[in-house]
Amino acid sequence: MDLIVNGVRHTVALEAEMPLLWAIRDELGLTGTKYGCGLAQCGACTVLVDGIAVRSCITPVESVAGQQITTIEAIGEDAVGRRVVEAWVAHQVPQCGYCQSGQVMAATSLLKQIAQPSEAEVAAAMTNLCRCGTYNAIAAAMRQAAQG
Amino acid sequence: MTFLATPEAAAPLNLSRRGLLGAAAGALVLGLGARPAASQATPAAEAMPNPFAALLELRADGTARLQMPFVEGGQGVSTALAQILGEELDLEPARLLLECAPPGARYKLPGAPRVTGGSSSVRTSIAPLRRLGATARAMLVEAAAIRLEVPAGSLTTEPGFVVHAASGRRIGYGELAEAASAQPVPAGVTLRDRDKFRWIGKPVARLDVRAKSTGKMVYGIDLAVEGMLQAAVQHAPRYGMEPAEIRNEAAVLALPGVHSLHRLPGAVAVVADRWWRAHRAAETLQVAWREAAPGAANAMPADFSTRALRDRQQAAPGPGITAETAGDASGALKGAARVVEASYDAPLLAHGQLEPPSALASWNAEAGTLELWVPNQAPDMYLPVVARAAGIAPEKVTLHSPPLGGFFGRHFLYEAASPFPQAIALTKATGRPVKVIWSREAEFLRDAFRPAALVRFRGGIDASGLPVALEAEIVCDHLLNRTFGAPADRHDRTVVEGIANKVYAFPNRRVAHVVQRSPAMVGFWRSVGHSYNDFFMECFLDELAEAGQTDPFALRQRLVEKSPRHQALLAAVAELSGGWKRGPFTAPDGSRRARGIALSSPFGTEVATIAEVSIQDGRARAHDVWVAIDPGSIVNPSTVVEQVQSAVAIGLSSALLEEVVYEHGTPRARNYDGYPILPPDQMPRVHVRIIESGAPMGGVGEPGVPGVPPAVVNAVFALTGQRIRSLPLSRARFGRVS
Numbered sequence: 001m002d003l004i005v006n007g008v009r010h011t012v013a014l015e016a017e018m019p020l021l022w023a024i025r026d027e028l029g030l031t032g033t034k035y036g037c038g039l040a041q042c043g044a045c046t047v048l049v050d051g052i053a054v055r056s057c058i059t060p061v062e063s064v065a066g067q068q069i070t071t072i073e074a075i076g077e078d079a080v081g082r083r084v085v086e087a088w089v090a091h092q093v094p095q096c097g098y099c100q101s102g103q104v105m106a107a108t109s110l111l112k113q114i115a116q117p118s119e120a121e122v123a124a125a126m127t128n129l130c131r132c133g134t135y136n137a138i139a140a141a142m143r144q145a146a147q148g
Numbered sequence: 149m150t151f152l153a154t155p156e157a158a159a160p161l162n163l164s165r166r167g168l169l170g171a172a173a174g175a176l177v178l179g180l181g182a183r184p185a186a187s188q189a190t191p192a193a194e195a196m197p198n199p200f201a202a203l204l205e206l207r208a209d210g211t212a213r214l215q216m217p218f219v220e221g222g223q224g225v226s227t228a229l230a231q232i233l234g235e236e237l238d239l240e241p242a243r244l245l246l247e248c249a250p251p252g253a254r255y256k257l258p259g260a261p262r263v264t265g266g267s268s269s270v271r272t273s274i275a276p277l278r279r280l281g282a283t284a285r286a287m288l289v290e291a292a293a294i295r296l297e298v299p300a301g302s303l304t305t306e307p308g309f310v311v312h313a314a315s316g317r318r319i320g321y322g323e324l325a326e327a328a329s330a331q332p333v334p335a336g337v338t339l340r341d342r343d344k345f346r347w348i349g350k351p352v353a354r355l356d357v358r359a360k361s362t363g364k365m366v367y368g369i370d371l372a373v374e375g376m377l378q379a380a381v382q383h384a385p386r387y388g389m390e391p392a393e394i395r396n397e398a399a400v401l402a403l404p405g406v407h408s409l410h411r412l413p414g415a416v417a418v419v420a421d422r423w424w425r426a427h428r429a430a431e432t433l434q435v436a437w438r439e440a441a442p443g444a445a446n447a448m449p450a451d452f453s454t455r456a457l458r459d460r461q462q463a464a465p466g467p468g469i470t471a472e473t474a475g476d477a478s479g480a481l482k483g484a485a486r487v488v489e490a491s492y493d494a495p496l497l498a499h500g501q502l503e504p505p506s507a508l509a510s511w512n513a514e515a516g517t518l519e520l521w522v523p524n525q526a527p528d529m530y531l532p533v534v535a536r537a538a539g540i541a542p543e544k545v546t547l548h549s550p551p552l553g554g555f556f557g558r559h560f561l562y563e564a565a566s567p568f569p570q571a572i573a574l575t576k577a578t579g580r581p582v583k584v585i586w587s588r589e590a591e592f593l594r595d596a597f598r599p600a601a602l603v604r605f606r607g608g609i610d611a612s613g614l615p616v617a618l619e620a621e622i623v624c625d626h627l628l629n630r631t632f633g634a635p636a637d638r639h640d641r642t643v644v645e646g647i648a649n650k651v652y653a654f655p656n657r658r659v660a661h662v663v664q665r666s667p668a669m670v671g672f673w674r675s676v677g678h679s680y681n682d683f684f685m686e687c688f689l690d691e692l693a694e695a696g697q698t699d700p701f702a703l704r705q706r707l708v709e710k711s712p713r714h715q716a717l718l719a720a721v722a723e724l725s726g727g728w729k730r731g732p733f734t735a736p737d738g739s740r741r742a743r744g745i746a747l748s749s750p751f752g753t754e755v756a757t758i759a760e761v762s763i764q765d766g767r768a769r770a771h772d773v774w775v776a777i778d779p780g781s782i783v784n785p786s787t788v789v790e791q792v793q794s795a796v797a798i799g800l801s802s803a804l805l806e807e808v809v810y811e812h813g814t815p816r817a818r819n820y821d822g823y824p825i826l827p828p829d830q831m832p833r834v835h836v837r838i839i840e841s842g843a844p845m846g847g848v849g850e851p852g853v854p855g856v857p858p859a860v861v862n863a864v865f866a867l868t869g870q871r872i873r874s875l876p877l878s879r880a881r882f883g884r885v886s
Contacts, residue, residue, distance in 0.1 A: 015404060022424035026378070031370035032363020034553070036502045037588045041820040044502055072363030088361035092353060092786060095794055096222030097360025098502040098553030104361055123829055129820065131502050131554045132222050133797020135831035137790070
């Protein structure tokens with residue numbers, strides 16, 4: 001099957017049910033996307049599929065073959081993604097940082113769909129877990145990124 | 149936990165106030181089997197080694213690398229150390245790369261422990277690191293003086309350069325590094341005046357934030373080496389059981405990518421070319437588990453349940469091992485105008501760090517050497533155990549300590565709680581490098597949990613409502629015995645911290661540890677004994693206030709009237725929250741709310757916490773948490789605020805949601821679906837005020853935690869009239885409040 005990741009087409013021979021997360025991490029060697037729970041509980045594995053946030057740990061790789069997959073490694077190639085990263089840096093969001101690839105991807109997805117989300121829309125979209133409790137910094141960074 | 153302790157008191161050593169040459173006194177690294185309570189402060193200063201020999205590398209491009217004693221896991225230690233070193237070395241913190249040093253004496257920063265824990269890193273390393281930086285700077289200046297043929301006294305530095313102002317000549321540190329390293333190490337150095345600090349005490353941006361915002365930070369789980377295989381494990385459902393027959397061995401071996409199957413102590417491992425293939429195969433394995441041999445150490449019995457553990461704790465006979473005593477508690481209770489009795493309990497807790505444990509091991513059979521990457525908080529403790537697991541001498545081991553995707557106490561050395569012995573066995577068996585990753589489910593079976601604890605309180609108040617006697621028997625495992633081999637016939641100071649030696653100093657008191665082992669593996673969890681004892685003590689104090697018809701805030705003011713530091717702290721948190729008001733009151737959104745207060749003294753730092761709660765759909769909800777924190781003095785105010793935010797989140801998570809439940813010898817939850825941790829929509833606003841009272845520097849990473857559960861639970865009482873004495877609050881349903 002063909003995987004298009006960060007604009008590059010890869011022809012891979014993988015089990016259809018292998019989660020996208022592990023195709024990205026182990027087959028393509030892109031380790032910025034994290035494994036946290038394997039159950040779509042924590043969101044550390046969030047990537048974009050055709051611009052929409054997807055929890056890659058439960059997404060069978062075959063189901064996204066041929067679609068545009070964006071991982072944190074390409075975040076700088078997206079104008080919204082760059083804005084999100086700058087907001088994350090300005091607000092000193094990450095602590096241990098392990099969940100933050102997923103947080104940045106979830107934020108980028110939201111802002112690509114809704115440029116100026118309401119607090120409720122932010123709450124609905126930003127559900128990834130952070131054991132360091134950086135939630136208030138994430139919220140502040142979201143407000144900055146949303147102001148463009 | 150306090151790693152820095154003199155036998156008689158848990159107060160941290162005052163490094164910052166000692167003469168600098170004498171300041172290298174400090175914590176000893178606790179070895180396995182060491183008696184923590186007996187670890188003595190080193191009496192004499194350790195000599196400063198040549199900074200360039202191992203610790204500090206100055207590079208031609210103007211950057212530098214410090215092999216630091218600690219591991220970065222989000223607490224901001226690498227930035228704080230860069231600020232400290234940079235201040236004295238005269239190098240911008242942003243030009244410093246900090247890595248966790250390998251184990252071994254040559255990487256030891258004199259006076260600083262090699263343990264990342266006990267909220268001790270900055271307070272133990274600030275003095276020796278300043279001295280190291282100043283020593284390196286002096287040697288650079290000497291080398292430049294020789295190079296330029298001018299007196300050293302005519303030279304100054306500016307960040308990254310030695311400068312000869314008279315001639316306008318400048319030489320970069322990198323260019324001088326080799327010559328500087330050949331200079332004699334000066335016996336004494338002059339340190340920068342505090343009022344000239346550019347980076348210490350300033351909100352310097354953390355150095356790793358951009359890498360962590362762009363997926364570039366590499367954690368242990370991300371590592372790969374040439375020719376590496378990956379492994380997943382199926383753990384025995386109960387510790388102590390061993391694999392017997394594998395019913396579908398041939399079928400699993402035939403799965404795509406599977407390399408081999410291995411029976412390991414308490415586990416079966418599948419090695420494959422890709423981790424998910426190994427994981428799927430490991431989950432597919434049909435293993436018959438043999439019961440542990442009778443008398444096997446730490447074996448988990450089939451009938452263990454946390455409900456029964458709590459009942460046993462409740463029934464455990466006193467009086468226990470006395471940890472603190474003053475006056476005559478039982479006599480004063482007899483004579484008290486009123487006696488209040490209550491028992492409180494708190495459950496086992498999981499660490500729940502987002503990065504699942506991993507270990508990458510590479511065995512070189514010809515050389516008999518092992519290279520190992522494993523998340524850990526204590527490389528020098530791991531090294532001998534790793535060497536033993538590999539069957540080689542410690543000098544044959546290269547141990548790497550990668551940045552941690554969260555830790556909170558998870559990565560100390562606990563029995564069977566790390567994948568490294570499995571990785572070592574597998575690399576030796578396969579002859580290939582092997583990375584073991586524990587699935588989240590595998591992790592929940594082998595985490596070393598925060599011990600469950602129960603306290604039986606008796607408190608006496610006099611006719612004026614003032615507490616005059618306190619008796620506390622804390623029934624809990626002996627963590628220091630199980631972790632470090634501390635003597636089990638003496639109380640575990642981590643089990644009584646937060647109740648013993650409390651600032652209130654009731655005139656008659658007895659605090660005791662009733663040791664009761666539990667079969668669950670236990671470990672250090674952010675703020676250790678404070679994480680439950682401050683909940684117990686500060687809620688029981690509110691009960692005493694209630695019995696004496698005193699306002700809880702006013703009672704605390706009375707109880708600390710001899711301590712200006714605590715008076716200031718209470719005043720600060722009250723002011724920060726707009727003035728103490730207990731409630732209930734109606735918030736602008738129409739909801740009924742109330743506030744609770746707690747005082748705690750963890751890790752050499754003083755903290756006052758106020759929480760505001762409401763009841764929504766029968767559940768407690770925290771809206772705002774105000775924290776006044778006095779660590780004495782600080783290095784990075786931004787990091788302090790961030791650590792308090794983080795501590796409030798985990799403290800609130802423990803108060804509202806978290807509980808490891810065992811039934812039939814196994815934990816009921818194996819992932820975040822069954823063990824919820826605080827989600828973003830339950831995060832309160834957090835307001836922080838830092839007070840630098842000038843007291844000896846305390847810790848920062850943990851102290852924000854323990855005040856949160858009691859402040860929340862006290863607020864819940866003020867709002868509902870229900871006194872919750874058992875966490876988490878999610879077990880309780882609250883009715884409509886008026």
